[in-house]
Amino acid sequence: MAERSIIALVSAPSGFLGRTxxxxxxxxxxxxxxxxxxxxxESLLHVPTTVLRMVSATSAEPGRGGEVTYHVxxxxxxxxxxxxxxxxxxxxxxxAPRRLPWARLGGPSExxxxxxxxxxxxxxxxxxxxxxxxxxxxxHTTSGxxxxxxxxxxxxxxxxxxxxxxxxxxxxxxxVIASAPHRVLLGDxxxxxxxxxxxxxxxxxxxxxxxxxxxxxxxxxxxxxxSAVPMPSFGLPDTVVHGEFSPHNWMANGMILDWSDAxxxxxxxxxxxxxxxxxxxxxxxxxKVWSDAWLRHRPDSRPLDALDAARRASxxxxxxxxxxxxxxxxxxxxxxxxxxxxSALRSxxxxxxxx
Numbered sequence: 001m002a003e004r005s006i007i008a009l010v011s012a013p014s015g016f017l018g019r020t021x022x023x024x025x026x027x028x029x030x031x032x033x034x035x036x037x038x039x040x041x042e043s044l045l046h047v048p049t050t051v052l053r054m055v056s057a058t059s060a061e062p063g064r065g066g067e068v069t070y071h072v073x074x075x076x077x078x079x080x081x082x083x084x085x086x087x088x089x090x091x092x093x094x095x096a097p098r099r100l101p102w103a104r105l106g107g108p109s110e111x112x113x114x115x116x117x118x119x120x121x122x123x124x125x126x127x128x129x130x131x132x133x134x135x136x137x138x139x140h141t142t143s144g145x146x147x148x149x150x151x152x153x154x155x156x157x158x159x160x161x162x163x164x165x166x167x168x169x170x171x172x173x174x175x176v177i178a179s180a181p182h183r184v185l186l187g188d189x190x191x192x193x194x195x196x197x198x199x200x201x202x203x204x205x206x207x208x209x210x211x212x213x214x215x216x217x218x219x220x221x222x223x224x225x226x227s228a229v230p231m232p233s234f235g236l237p238d239t240v241v242h243g244e245f246s247p248h249n250w251m252a253n254g255m256i257l258d259w260s261d262a263x264x265x266x267x268x269x270x271x272x273x274x275x276x277x278x279x280x281x282x283x284x285x286x287x288k289v290w291s292d293a294w295l296r297h298r299p300d301s302r303p304l305d306a307l308d309a310a311r312r313a314s315x316x317x318x319x320x321x322x323x324x325x326x327x328x329x330x331x332x333x334x335x336x337x338x339x340x341x342x343s344a345l346r347s348x349x350x351x352x353x354x355x
Contacts, residue, residue: 002029002059002061002064002065002066003025003029003065004025004026004028004029004030004031004064004065004066004067004068005023005024005025005026005066005067005068006020006023006024006026006037006040006067006068006069006070007019007020007023007024007067007068007069007070008020008024008037008041008049008069008070008071008072009055009069009070009071009072009089009091009092010041010045010049010072010073010074010086011052011071011072011073011074011091011092011105012047012073012074012076012077012078013074013075013076013077014077016091016092017074017078017083017086018083018086018087018088018089019069019086019087019088019089020041020044020085020086021085021086021087022085023067024040024041024044025040026039026040027039029064029065030063030064031054031057031063031064031068031131031336032063032129032130032131032336033128033129034050034051034127034128034129034130035126035127035128035129037049037051037070037072038050038051038072038127041072041074044082044085045074045078045082045085046078046079046082047074047075047076047077047078047082048074048075048076048124049072049073049074049075050072050073050075050108050109050127051070051071051072051108051127051130052070052071052072052073052102052103052104052105052107052108052130053070053071053099053103053130053330053332053333054068054069054070054131054332054333054335055069055070055071055092055332056068056069056332057069057335062335062336062338063336071092073105073106073108073109075109096330096331096332097330097331098328098329098330098331099330100132100135100152100330101150102130102135102150103130103330108127108130108135108137111135111137111148111150111183112125112137112139112148114180114183115137115139115146115148115178115185118177118178118185119139119141119142119143119146119177119178119185120141120142120143121139121140121141122140122141122142123140125137125138125139125148126138126139126140131333131336132152132325132328132329132330132333132334132336133151133152133155133260133325133336134149134150134151134152134155134260135149135150136148136149137149139185144187144188145188145190146177146185146186146187146188147174147185147186147187147188147189148183148184148185148186149183149184149186150182150183150184151182151183151260152182152325152328153182153328154324154325154328155182155260155261156224156225156243156259156260156261156262156263157179157181157182157184157223158179158184158258158259158260158262159176159179159184160223160224161224161240161259161262162174162176162184162186162259163176164216164221164240165212165216165240165256165259168211168212168215168216169208169211169212171208171254171255172208172209172212172254172255172256173255173256173257173259174186174187174188174189174255174257175187189251189253189255189257190251190253191251191252191253192251192252193247193248193249193250193251193252194247194248194250194251194252195247195248196247197247197250197277197278197282199282199285201247201250201252202282202285202286202289203289204254205250205254205256206271206274206286206289206290206293207289207292207293208254209242209245209256209270210267210290210293210294210297211293211297212240213239213240213241213267214237214239214294214297214298216239216240217237217238217239218237218239220238220264221240221264224240224262224263224264225263225264226263226264226265227241227263227264227265227266227269227317228316228317228320228321229265229269229313229314229316229317229320230265231265231266231268231269231306231309231310231313232306232309233266233306234266234268234301234302234303234305234306234309235298235300235301235302235306236266236267236268236294236298236301236303236306237267237298238264238265238266239264239265239267240262240263240264241262241263241264241265241266241267241269241270242256242259242261242262242270243259243260243261243262243263243269243270243273243317243321244258244261244273245270245271245273245274246273246274246276246277247274247277247278248277261321266306266310266313267294267306268303268306268307268309268310268313268314269310269313269314269317270314271286271287271290271307271310272307272310272311272312272313272314272315273314273317273318274286275311276314276315287304287307290303290307291303291304291307326338
């Protein structure tokens with residue numbers, strides 16, 4: 001596991017206070033993991049903090065590990081005796097082109113304040129994740145655990161897609177508690193994810209998602225962008241495509257999460273993406289479960305031919321998605337996607353050149 005250590009540039013209600021004197025080791029290797037960063041800083045400064053944005057990182061592995069510098073907002077003024085842990089530093093720029101709302105001073109607090117108009121919290125909100133695509137908070141409320149998520153403007157509004165899916169199978173998605181443009185308050189999805197995907201996860205998720213895709217097929221969905229990579233139909237209808245149909249976004253209870261990459265296109269794009277996360281020994285099982293599901297709904301279709309084309313098309317779609325995220329991101333944040341498009345294109349080349 002790649003180890004991560006942090007430097008924090010700390011702002012407070014009174015203004016910029018400086019940077020941490022020491023480099024602090026934190027749990028969790030991924031740069032976007034905010035919760036361990038706040039835990040380390042709160043034990044140092046004895047006030048609640050929230051991560052605004054990553055400023056820089058030194059790591060051989062993009063997205064994880066290394067020494068990472070964050071701009072952090074202290075929500076209360078630290079006591080004078082705790083300021084000894086900080087030293088003078090250059091203040092981070094207040095704003096920049098394409099900076100996301102939650103990366104600005106007061107941004108995370110505004111999101112939580114919006115949620116507070118919809119629900120009643122029982123304790124302080126926990127910032128789980130923040131980066132150039134999304135912000136996630138865990139909220140403990142009188143109704144149980146809820147999740148507050150905001151996404152970048154170029155991404156799909158999740159509440160819209162979740163409601164479309166829930167109209168046909170509400171057990172496949174978390175409940176939408178409240179929403180506004182590019183932000184959503186979701187019910188809990190308890191249990192573990194399916195990142196270590198097993199055949200039983202395929203059996204649980206894939207046929208139900210195919211049934212919903214079949215039900216949603218038609219002339220298109222208002223406001224939903226089309227796939228950037230057109231495919232022959234092979235007898236399959238254009239419909240809602242999840243866009244990042246990874247087992248990391250599946251829960252063992254049968255729910256699918258993270259709908260911000262959803263689009264309109266050939267459903268084979270999803271299973272093409274799924275195979276990128278499966279062991280080779282599972283390919284035949286995935287193909288059979290998915291193709292059998294579509295043949296029940298569309299007996300004249302050719303799902304296996306579609307899947308063969310989708311292996312390449314889904315990776316091209318991934319390259320387009322990474323390039324779009326890179327283009328839309330604030331300059332300093334482009335480090336997250338800098339290898340995304342080239343890596344996806346290299347993987348397509350391997351698919352078409354390997355015997």
